[in-house]
Amino acid sequence: EDQVTQSPEALRLQEGESSSLNCSYTVSGLRGLFWYRQDPGKGPEFLFTLYSAGEEKEKERLKATLTKKESFLHITAPKPEDSATYLCAVQALETDKLIFGTGTRLQVFP
Amino acid sequence: DAGVTQSPTHLIKTRGQHVTLRCSPISGHKSVSWYQQVLGQGPQFIFQYYEKEERGRGNFPDRFSARQFPNYSSELNVNALLLGDSALYLCASSLGQPRAHSPLHFGNGTRLTVT
Numbered sequence: 001e002d003q004v005t006q007s008p009e010a011l012r013l014q015e016g017e018s019s020s021l022n023c024s025y026t027v028s029g030l031r032g033l034f035w036y037r038q039d040p041g042k043g044p045e046f047l048f049t050l051y052s053a054g055e056e057k058e059k060e061r062l063k064a065t066l067t068k069k070e071s072f073l074h075i076t077a078p079k080p081e082d083s084a085t086y087l088c089a090v091q092a093l094e095t096d097k098l099i100f101g102t103g104t105r106l107q108v109f110p
Numbered sequence: 111d112a113g114v115t116q117s118p119t120h121l122i123k124t125r126g127q128h129v130t131l132r133c134s135p136i137s138g139h140k141s142v143s144w145y146q147q148v149l150g151q152g153p154q155f156i157f158q159y160y161e162k163e164e165r166g167r168g169n170f171p172d173r174f175s176a177r178q179f180p181n182y183s184s185e186l187n188v189n190a191l192l193l194g195d196s197a198l199y200l201c202a203s204s205l206g207q208p209r210a211h212s213p214l215h216f217g218n219g220t221r222l223t224v225t
Contacts, residue, residue, distance in 0.1 A: 004152075031211070032211065032213075034213060034214075036216075041218070041221075042218050042219075043114070043200050043202075043216035043217050043218045043219050044153070044200070044216045045216070046213050046214070046215055046216075049211070049213050051211070087152055087153075089152070095166060096141075096143070096158050096165065096166055097143070097155035097158065097166055097168065098145075098153070098155065098214060099155070100152030100153050100154070101152050102150070102151055102152050103152055
């Protein structure tokens with residue numbers, strides 16, 4: 001069964017304190033792994049798609065990496081505006097649906 | 111550019127009632143998907159439509175149904191509401207055909223409360 005597990009569930013960081021979020025997955029043939037950011041009361045906002053092991057993508061203070069079993073979202077020198085829930089999702093080859101993890105709730109304090 | 115728009119933003123219904131949620135995709139997007147997000151959980155797939163045809167269905171009861179119109183907008187219908195149907199209902203659109211490399215872009219959802 002296709003599955004996504006995210007850790008930690010919650011993370012509190014001081015402004016400027018870099019860290020990483022983990023997304024472990026099992027899927028019967030990966031078509032893509034997606035990272036989304038979700039603010040309270042809003043829909044998920046697309047950040048990255050990764051397609052193959054070894055691929056990396058960056059956007060401002062965020063960098064996503066992918067291996068055959070997991071993905072990391074690295075946050076460098078975070079700011080309070082980076083506070084949000086970060087969702088990871090996988091898409092299998094034979095389907096279009098996204099299978100989401102439960103997310104990591106990130107809080108960055110000044 | 112307008113993103114995915116959903117209406118209404120909030121809705122309160124009583125058990126046993128019926129509800130219709132509406133979604134307009136990003137201009138040019140032909141694929142629409144519906145997801146249910148319970149508080150504290152990730153979104154769960156309900157339906158996907160492409161070119162007005164159902165292309166995928168998640169593990170939800172037959173009380174849930176949907177359709178896509180010629181202008182690519184979509185409706186999600188839920189009959190005989192249960193307390194457990196209370197959730198944020200998200201609509202997402204994508205540019206590509208099924209099985210293509212095309213990310214989903216989500217609206218801000220409809221918050222449904224069943225009392």
